[in-house]
Amino acid sequence: MTDLSQAHCEACRTDAPRVSETELSELIKQIPDWNIEIRNGVMQLEKIFPFKNFAQALAFTNAVAAAAEAEGHHPALLTEWGRVTVTWWSHKLKGLHRNDFIMAARTDAIASAAPTAAQ
Numbered sequence: 001m002t003d004l005s006q007a008h009c010e011a012c013r014t015d016a017p018r019v020s021e022t023e024l025s026e027l028i029k030q031i032p033d034w035n036i037e038i039r040n041g042v043m044q045l046e047k048i049f050p051f052k053n054f055a056q057a058l059a060f061t062n063a064v065a066a067a068a069e070a071e072g073h074h075p076a077l078l079t080e081w082g083r084v085t086v087t088w089w090s091h092k093l094k095g096l097h098r099n100d101f102i103m104a105a106r107t108d109a110i111a112s113a114a115p116t117a118a119q
């Protein structure tokens, strides 16, 4: 199984398929700590990352933002004192694409390299 965090996003197209139930059940195994949320009928991946303070939360936010810019695929980021909520979905598809799982795995990789509340 290729490491999802090392994969790259494909360009978002409005006619691209959302992940199937089978793909979803397989892909979520690689990002087990992420929650699947459904908001206004749109399926999303969401996870809260804890930090010691706002400065660490902001540094992580900026690192995720840089990865998003590099891949041309962008999250919703809620940056608060001590935590960042990251939400991935494909706007054009109004749902989940493999890109979202790639970027969730990439977000975990960024977090594992960043100072967190756990350290």
Ligand SMILES: C[C@H](O)[C@H](O)[C@H]1CNC2=NC(N)=NC(=O)C2=N1
Pocket (backbone or CB within 6 Å): 012, 072, 073, 074, 075, 088, 089, 090, 091, 092, 093
């Ligand atoms: C023009 C630009 O590349 C597109 O609008 C991209 C930008 N980033 C994106 N990010 C996400 N999450 N979904 C999209 O559909 C999307 N589209």
